[in-house]
Amino acid sequence: MPRRREARPLDEQYGDLVRVALMEARPAGLNTRQLITATSLTKSQVTRGIRHLRDVGAAEHLTPIIWRRRDGYLFSDEPADWIEYEKKQFRLILGRLTRMITGTLDPHLARYPDDEWAQLASAQLTGVRATLAQLTK
Missing domain, CATH: 1.10.287 (Helix Hairpins)
Structure with a gap:
């Protein structure tokens, strides 16, 4: 009997969509509305995706997500x-x-x-x- 594949948690899926949208926008950032449009997620789902990326990004030593009023959310390579x-x-x-x-x-x-x-x-x-x-x- 084949093993059933476990579904990925929703937050991880949201995080993946947000990460891809932010990577495509680099070096610019995206505000929440732009992320909603780019990912087809709701505001709540975008927020959960960002939270997941921050948790996972820290654990995997990825570039941190920052937020600036003028740019929105972005990955920056500048310390x-x-x-x-x-x-x-x-x-x-x-x-x-x-x-x-x-x-x-x-x-x-x-x-x-x-x-x-x-x-x-x-x-x-x-x-x-x-x-x-x-x-x-």
């Missing part, structure tokens, strides 16, 4: 482009973390200064916050 993108991502994470600390954790500590968990979280996140701040410079 300076990667660094610029990474710094922007760290700024986003730093902003979210800062809002969580000032909007939730600080008021928690103000009301319950002896709360062991809040003290631990504050101590750990202070270091993370400082590290992210350095990485964005």
Whole structure:
């Protein structure tokens, strides 16, 4: 009895379509609408494909996908482009973390200064916050 071929996960198929579209557009990039048109995928499927490419690309040492407002998503061979993108991502994470600390954790500590968990979280996140701040410079 022949073995049934296992279906590939959808995210992998979406990722393949997005990768081919971006490779064909090189060195230019494609915004989300252009990727939707080029791949015949929905916006959600394009997003899942990009996410899959980022996960797989890192594992397979491929050129990273970056995003720029003026170019959209693209593969760049320039380390300076990667660094610029990474710094922007760290700024986003730093902003979210800062809002969580000032909007939730600080008021928690103000009301319950002896709360062991809040003290631990504050101590750990202070270091993370400082590290992210350095990485964005």
